[in-house]
Amino acid sequence: MASSTVENYLKHLLLAEEGAAGGLVPMGALAGALAVVPGTVTTMVKALADDGLVEHRPRHGVRLTAEGRRVALNVLRKHRLVETFLVKVLKMDWAEVHVEAEQLEHALSDNVLDRLDALLGRPETDPHGDPIPSAQGRLSAEVHATLASCATGRPLRVVRVTEQSKEFLHFVDASGLAPGATVRVTERNLAAGLVTVKKSAGRPLALSLTAAGKILVAPARG
Amino acid sequence: MASSTVENYLKHLLLAEEGAAGGLVPMGALAGALAVVPGTVTTMVKALADDGLVEHRPRHGVRLTAEGRRVALNVLRKHRLVETFLVKVLKMDWAEVHVEAEQLEHALSDNVLDRLDALLGRPETDPHGDPIPSAQGRLSAEVHATLASCATGRPLRVVRVTEQSKEFLHFVDASGLAPGATVRVTERNLAAGLVTVKKSAGRPLALSLTAAGKILVAPARG
DNA sequence: CAAGGTATTTTGATAGCTCAAAATGAGTTT
DNA sequence: AAACTCATTTTGAGCTATCAAAATACCTTG
Known part of the structure; x- marks a missing residue:
């Protein structure tokens, strides 16, 4: 079993790979994400490279192997399903569930995970609005526009908010911009x-462009 | 925050103290319970004694301090509430939930715990049938008779099964002796x-006396 | 091309938790 | 009392994951 430290390295690597040029993640970026x-x-x-979970190109960066990606997707699946459970079943504040899921994702067996998924x-x-990887390891890669990139006028539906900080999520919530909302x-x-x-x-x-860029949208009533 | 190792030491110490003469648990007993x-x-x-969580009487044994007991009860509460959740909500086999809870008990925040409790x-x-410590740290200490200690004839209700092994629990289940059952x-x-x-x-x-001793009962329709 | 700047790697240490095996203590047994 | 037994403690070592700080490599800039 991968330790929760290993799981965290792989998960953050997966997240960092999305949108990293060439898929190679610089060591510094990973260090920042992991706060080490x-x-x-x-x-x-x-050590991870020795275990075949990542490929290390010295002085250039690191990327997941197929096996590492498999593990990372499973962790991400746990994380996002736990978040969903905490909000939907335990009625917790969506701004709080990220930190909780950060712990629980490493303690959940695949068996419990699947029952949670069914529930x-x-x-x-x-x-x-973040996509939940399937049990088979498929992750939807849909690309969305953001409030920062959309032309004025047309009605838009918020589909995803790509930032986990409590403060930002509270602000989004208070402004009525949570996923599902319609805006222009x-x-x-x-x-x-x-x-x-x-x-x-x-x-x-x-909204600042930075903030608006974190709110992903799709054309409304499509 | 207590590491999960510390939480495990305290939890097993609490469990071992029940029924330990003088409340002092021998080091060997704890070693056995923790498999170290x-x-x-x-x-x-x-180290735990330095942190004020236990009292160590060298060459004699160890016991929880008030603070250690508080932490241990909280862990035990998490363990048993998680088990209840897994069976009641996720419909898992009661013989499997112990090992799952062993992991989850260390990853659950007090906040999530309380919502789970409410749910x-x-x-x-x-x-x-094991009592769940209250949020205030009260643990019911009800003493029960066992199938090994009861006189013949009278109708009895199974209230608790004090053994966590999968094999034993499956046997109990298959024999219709799970908590709630009525037997003579x-x-x-x-x-x-x-x-x-x-x-x-x-x-x-x-049943062997050993097995029967693990099935706690109360007089039926009392 | 030499000089600088920056990211990365190396080195030396530390904390937490564990084991194997030797040393110790304390209570029998003879 | 001496010998024995058994639990407990000590000692020496290892593993995982971390940091601080020095060394190194690479890229850019003058």
Whole structure:
């Protein structure tokens, strides 16, 4: 069994690979994600490479092997299903479940996982709209537009929020921008780095481009 | 935060104290329960004593301090509530939940614990009939008779099964002796080390005294 | 091309938990 | 009392995961 440390390295590597050029993740990026110093990552990555879980290109970066990816997807599946359970069944605040799932994902057996999945009706996304890897290790790679990239006018449905911090999620919730909400971009001011959005029944709301970029959307009523 | 190793030491110490003469648990007993060598226990217990979680009487044994007991009860509460959840909500086999709970008990926050408790309707016992410590750390100390100690004839209700092994629990289940069942002791043969029991609608069943001693009962319709 | 800057790797240590095996203590047994 | 037995403790070592800080490699800039 992979220790929870190993599981965390692989999970963060998987997350970092999405959108990393060439799939090679720099050691520093991984160190940052795991909140450890770079030297520690070098040491651990070499051990993971010995176990065939990652491929290490010295001084360039690291990437998952097929086997490492398999393990990482299973951990991510646990994480997202646990989050879904905590929100749907235990009625917890979606801003709090990330930290809880961070612990539970390493303690859940595949057996319990599958029963949880069945209880929840085999959901495809978690409360943040993040896709849940299937038991077979398939991860939806749908690409979405963001509130920062959309033209003004058209109605949009929020489908995903790609940031786990409590503060940001509370803000999104309070602004009525959680997944499922319908909004319209009313104004984009790239120079000022601002976009303004409006819910059908609400006052306009200004967002930084950075914040808006974390809110993924799809055309509404498609 | 106590590491899961520390939590395990304290939990097993709590379990071992029940029924230990003078409340002092010999180092060897703890070593056996934790499946580590005695030297390891000596080392760890000294560290726990430094942290004020246990009291170590060298060459005699160890016992929980008030603080250690508080932590241990919280872990035991998590363990038993998780077991209850796994059986009641996820419909898992009661013979399998012990090992699962062994992992999950260390990953569950107090917050999640309380919501789980509420979801389950604040149960007082787990699926094996073991009492669940309250959030305030109160543990029911009810003493029960066992199938090995009861006189023949009177109707008895199984209230608790004090053994976690898969094999034993499967046997108990298959024999219809799970908590809630009603039985009668029909014969006791101390010389042969056997008791025979009978369910209202069933054939007689022979049990060793050892096995019968693990099945706790109360007078039926009392 | 030499000089700098930055990411990465190496080195030396440490904390937590464990084992094997030798040493010790304490209570019998003879 | 001397010898024996058994639990406990001590000693020396190893593994995993971490850090701080020095060394190294690579890329860019002057």
